[in-house]
Amino acid sequence: MKQNKSQSEAKQLDRVRDVILQAKEKAYQETDTEPEPELTSKVEWPVHCTVGPGLEGAIAAETKIGYVNGTKGTLIYRGYDLFDLCAYSTFEETSYLLLHGRLPTGTELARFQNLLRRKMVIPRTQRLLFSFPVEEMAPMAALRLGVNLMRQKQTFRDKDPLLEEISSSIAADEDSIPMETPPTGEERPIFEFTGHTADKPSTASPGTLSSEEIESCYNLLGGVASVAGTIGRIREGRLPVEPLPDLSFAGNYLYMLTGRRPTPLEERIMDVSLILHADHGMNASTFAAMVVASTLSDIYFAIGSGVAALSGPLHGGANVEVVQVLEEIGGPENVSEWYQKAREQKRKVPGFGHRVYKAYDPRARILGPLAGMLAENNEEIQPIYATAKKLEEEVVSVLGSTKKVFPNVDFYSGIVYRSMGIPEHLYTTIFAVSRVAGWCARVLEYLDHNRIFRPRAIYTGTLHEEYLPVDQRSPGGQTE
Ligand SMILES: CC(C)(COP(=O)(O)OP(=O)(O)OC[C@H]1O[C@@H](n2cnc3c(N)ncnc32)[C@H](O)[C@@H]1OP(=O)(O)O)[C@@H](O)C(=O)NCCC(=O)NCCS
Numbered sequence: 001m002k003q004n005k006s007q008s009e010a011k012q013l014d015r016v017r018d019v020i021l022q023a024k025e026k027a028y029q030e031t032d033t034e035p036e037p038e039l040t041s042k043v044e045w046p047v048h049c050t051v052g053p054g055l056e057g058a059i060a061a062e063t064k065i066g067y068v069n070g071t072k073g074t075l076i077y078r079g080y081d082l083f084d085l086c087a088y089s090t091f092e093e094t095s096y097l098l099l100h101g102r103l104p105t106g107t108e109l110a111r112f113q114n115l116l117r118r119k120m121v122i123p124r125t126q127r128l129l130f131s132f133p134v135e136e137m138a139p140m141a142a143l144r145l146g147v148n149l150m151r152q153k154q155t156f157r158d159k160d161p162l163l164e165e166i167s168s169s170i171a172a173d174e175d176s177i178p179m180e181t182p183p184t185g186e187e188r189p190i191f192e193f194t195g196h197t198a199d200k201p202s203t204a205s206p207g208t209l210s211s212e213e214i215e216s217c218y219n220l221l222g223g224v225a226s227v228a229g230t231i232g233r234i235r236e237g238r239l240p241v242e243p244l245p246d247l248s249f250a251g252n253y254l255y256m257l258t259g260r261r262p263t264p265l266e267e268r269i270m271d272v273s274l275i276l277h278a279d280h281g282m283n284a285s286t287f288a289a290m291v292v293a294s295t296l297s298d299i300y301f302a303i304g305s306g307v308a309a310l311s312g313p314l315h316g317g318a319n320v321e322v323v324q325v326l327e328e329i330g331g332p333e334n335v336s337e338w339y340q341k342a343r344e345q346k347r348k349v350p351g352f353g354h355r356v357y358k359a360y361d362p363r364a365r366i367l368g369p370l371a372g373m374l375a376e377n378n379e380e381i382q383p384i385y386a387t388a389k390k391l392e393e394e395v396v397s398v399l400g401s402t403k404k405v406f407p408n409v410d411f412y413s414g415i416v417y418r419s420m421g422i423p424e425h426l427y428t429t430i431f432a433v434s435r436v437a438g439w440c441a442r443v444l445e446y447l448d449h450n451r452i453f454r455p456r457a458i459y460t461g462t463l464h465e466e467y468l469p470v471d472q473r474s475p476g477g478q479t480e
Pocket residue numbers: 314318347348349350351352353354355356399403405408409410
């Protein structure tokens with residue numbers, strides 16, 4: 001019986017890979033005649049380009065980390081096609097690739113997986129988090145706070161030796177935050193509380209790079225996942241759980257978020273979701289992280305700024321809106337009427353369109369069928385998934401060929417997360433957990449040839465106002 005179950009689980013995992021490879025084939029077939037990529041050759045500085053408001057079109061840096069091919073609808077990390085990474089790789093391996101520029105050997109990968117698992121154990125930071133009203137904070141605000149607290153606990157930057165001595169005597173027990181042990185399987189799970197000693201800072205880097213910065217990147221990769229999990233737990237009135245030794249990064253992240261051991265299918269699909277959110281060109285949060293790092297501030301501040309930029313609804317939050325709209329529609333039978341009204345009201349449909357992709361977003365091509373797989377055995381998800389499929393059909397038939405508007409990454413990710421039991425308000429934190437890999441890789445790359453970012457603005461105000469004493473000024477105007 002047990003053997004049958006694991007055989008069927010293995011089949012499901014094979015199916016995940018096959019679905020991704022089919023999506024790859026479709027992507028290449030459909031865009032075969034589109035022109036070859038732009039912006040992939042070496043540039044001579046200073047570079048001439050046409051810049052729009054919001055720095056649109058500006059070339060700000062050279063990179064070897066990732067490339068978004070908007071016309072063909074493909075995404076490359078360090079030369080590797082996203083479809084291949086999602087089909088064959090893991091988030092740990094992909095993060096290593098982004099950070100170190102090459103795929104790890106088997107030994108390096110095993111060491112890196114263990115390292116990240118250890119980096120998820122951050123009781124000092126978790127304990128500090130408990131001193132804030134995390135349950136009342138927006139999860140992204142709490143995540144940003146958590147990154148700052150990690151900086152406090154994992155670096156020596158702000159430490160005055162005298163204060164350090166005082167604070168360690170006050171907080172002598174700070175390493176011993178209670179943790180819930182894994183549920184024991186009883187009908188009403190029984191939790192025991194155990195003490196835990198914080199991981200000692202590691203100095204061993206599995207790759208060739210070895211520096212305070214790269215060590216901080218490892219801390220952030222594991223730590224942000226752990227903080228995000230802790231935020232989810234605190235919001236449910238529960239204590240954090242520790243990572244399990246036999247789960248992958250994705251599996252542990254899910255486990256630390258829900259307190260429930262994920263199924264192999266959930267673990268694998270979360271892994272794929274983390275891979276495909278890990279990097280995406282010079283988007284707003286990546287740029288924010290790079291700008292902060294370019295001042296030679298530190299990498300914790302840089303990643304905290306990435307989290308802040310990602311929190312905005314124009315960047316990281318569209319998948320929540322998608323789920324809300326699908327609920328508002330109420331079922332596939334209502335899609336035509338709803339979409340007709342949306343068109344009359346000139347309402348943009350969340351989860352469609354993209355500034356760079358003028359073809360089907362490769363990430364949506366992958367997440368769509370995976371949402372379908374999860375829906376197969378989940379009756380609660382089936383109606384919302386069927387509604388999404390119908391909406392995709394309608395929107396693409398109207399806007400696909402004319403406006404090049406197709407589903408983007410956010411269209412199916414919310415359905416995937418919902419089917420794993422993750423509450424909507426945590427969706428953007430999942431994005432952040434994954435994007436730490438891209439933020440860190442791009443910050444490290446930029447710091448190698450750092451130049452502080454300093455664009456200019458065109459001043460359109462007046463130039464020669466006369467300063468008048470306060471009793472001579474008229475209301476609503478500077479001068480009479
Ligand atoms: C992502 C987004 C901001 C990109 O904007 P953009 O590159 O400036 O594209 P534009 O707004 O200029 O769109 C071009 C045309 O497609 C239409 N369009 C774009 N996205 C659309 C959508 N989601 N629903 C309906 N029409 C859309 C626009 O109305 C516009 O039509 P027009 O030429 O008649 O004015 C935009 O597609 C959008 O708001 N999408 C919904 C929110 C979303 O899913 N965000 C997550 C992105 S990952």
